[in-house]
Amino acid sequence: MSASTYSPAPRGRWIAPHAAGPLSARLRVPGSKSLTNRELLLAAIADGPGLVTAPLHSDDSARMIDALRALGIGVEEQDGTGDFGPDLRITPGRLTGGGTVDCGQAGTVMRFIAPLAGLADGDVLLTAHETALHRPMGAMIHALRDLGVDVEDHGSWSLPFTIRGRGHIRGGRVEIDASASSQFVSGLLLAAPRFDVGLHLVHTGERLPSMPHIDMTVETLTRRGIKVTRPGPGEWMVEAGVPRARETAIEPDLSNAAPFLAAALVLGGEVSIAGWPTRSTQPGALLPELLGALGAEVHRAGDVLTVRGTGRIRGGEFDLSPVGELAPTVVGLAALAEAPTRITGIGHIRLHETDRIAALAGNLRALGGEAEELEDGIRIVPADLHGGTWPAHHDHRMATTGALIGLRVPGVEIDEIGTTAKTLPEFTQLWERLLASRTPGSETA
Template identity: 75%
Template sequence: MSDHRYSRHDAPTGRYVAPSADNPLTATLTIPGSKSLTNRELVLASIADGPGRLVAPLHSDDSRRMVEALQALGTGIAEVEGEGEFGPDLVVTPAPFRAGVTVDCGQAGTVMRFVAPLAGLAEGDVMLTAHESALHRPMGAMIHALRDLGVDVDDEGSWSLPFTIRGHGRIRGGRVEIDASESSQFVSGLLLAAPRFDVGLHLVHTGDRLPSMPHIDMTVEALHRRGIRVERPATGEWLVEAGAPRAKELPIEPDLSNAAPFLAAALVTGGEITVHGWPPHSTQPGGLLPELLTLLGAHTSRQAGALTVRGGGRIRGGSLDLSAAGELAPTFVGLAAFADEPTTIHGIGHIRGHETDRIAALIANLRALGGEIEELPDGVRITPTALHGGDWASFHDHRMATTGALIGLAVEGVVIDDIGTTAKTLPEFARLWEQMLAADEPVPVGGASA
């Protein structure tokens, strides 16, 4: 896959002094495509009944890893000129999966969890590995499920990456139980590959909790969109029929979770931020942002396909359940640091297993700036206090970096150690962030300019 103007190679890296806002911010912007939708549709297009096209997909480190993984397995993926503002469309041509390859998942959880079942459809060995900072990410539940489905997995007893899948060209399928308490991606990865199993899949989640249900809803909707029937006979149970997903030309929604720090900027500065292309309905966890930001005192409105968030003069504290949208937790910790009373965020214990232990990272960073934050079994409690400038570590995590930028709007001297980590899902972050601050009145932020 060729580099284009919005690749990581164009994104800034290294230390970044987060700009502060002297006045309320007012800006309008467009956000690139959803990582979650892009990677799901890439997988389904690779097992479809013919060539398909993704319109306005995300071009980022994570989506590039997925493209490269599928190409390594033999899928044809080509860039073609489209009308999107942030890069070309992708034409995907399915082909039988090949073996004798190594897939480097980088830091992408979707790649390691979605590609592992596909590798079992290859005729021979496929090795999966990842960036050293991501080798800790949970994979035991997927390894266990694949073995129950008859797939040979050689992990040398580690229950983690790297490991080798010894495929036999087919997976029978049938009933399998899985504890996906650590990540909903285990469920999504199996559901996405299930149409190509001989008899489909009857998947049963056995854990006490299942985080990020909107992501599973997104997977089921993506399967339905391509003509694959998925039934839900009970809570935590899915039946996927066998068959080839239909080839389609599909547009990709903007990444609503990547919009979170921009919309949150309206609350921190008492300004008004508008995001174009906000879908009327979405299975993305970021689709919960209007409701969640309203709970913190924001005024939200929708008009002509755009969402506008206006700061309400203060940020309310209280209690937030983010079990359905744990990826938004870093942004809301940043907002809670400026609230008018303590805030408890719960339902996010699973984010300890993301790019980094996000709870530990948020605690370390906020305390380094003078903040008060307490770890809870399933979340954190933030007590607002005066913050000061200082170093903010990204921990190789894009959402840590964007949260540092958010806090920097109201705290001078916040220095993020590597803004380049935002290229994981939004290479344009620093450019869009600075253009948002430079806007003196509602003007388009983003667009086709280099």
């Protein structure tokens, strides 16, 4: 049985639809990648079989499933009630080595599986797609070695490397500089219950990006009966134990909803996302506040979030340090705004699938825009944009930002729309459904 059954995203060049509004759309988006991969890992080390319902089926989640299977965990698809693919039944087992884990482009896989591999009996080779081998892993390698794990990286401090698992990790106190990615913290915390004495993790860096993702990790552990405390800022203590098996429903991916909701600001009208959770640790939960500051009217009724726009977009100053993954969408809106925008707190997104700051600035300038790279952000001055190629740089969020700009700028061509399969293989289908909702009489160029 294949790791996932999602419909493959189209590949190759894709001309972003240029449209006139206003919109009147109601959509659902697939499950959260961040929650799916956390719950899959915790289910794999739980005290019995568990079920993950409405999970994301994408390249990243498929990589996690394949990684767990390579370590001896049973993952089987079964009929579900969701709109985007089957549920997943996970059967824990003894973690075994002797295999290879290909992380693809998935940061959650490379940072979450590395500590888990230390608990396996035998060697585990971790590698990744050639476009992801640059992603930082040194902090994780250093922390694992401090915990007594044998890691053979040939001095590169990066993928590929081999973890020589001995079936257990003692645990205890470890210090780590997770300034480059909060995933280093989350990866260690997720595996920590199975360490012999648990874990006392101390972050030593000056900054820690994307705290909502760490809060998400703590919440998923707590829901499975694992005690996590915070003795002080940048410190976490996880008690040793076995996570409880359970049935877990995955929330929609709120960050993947961002370009669809942002389209209401670009074209006017309204876009609603169904299934919006009452509360969430996802960074995308801050979208209502952020889009409101950019000029949207935001309303919630039950589990439906609605964003209304007039086609006019404000500029402003935004510190996006908690929600760096939303920066590409905000940059797309800023390029179409009525005043300059300054975005800070996102230096860490230079280390994602691509240097997102450089890529966004370069892509905008190629279309006639004015964008200045800052040390930890970007400044955009609105200008008359023209069509042209919008390189995706192997990055799903770059591709969706190009689609957003293309709503107002004719002739924007994303060079590889298939990058959206990383977290949202249904992107082009949902985008077409979004534009099909325009008021009768509006036209698409």
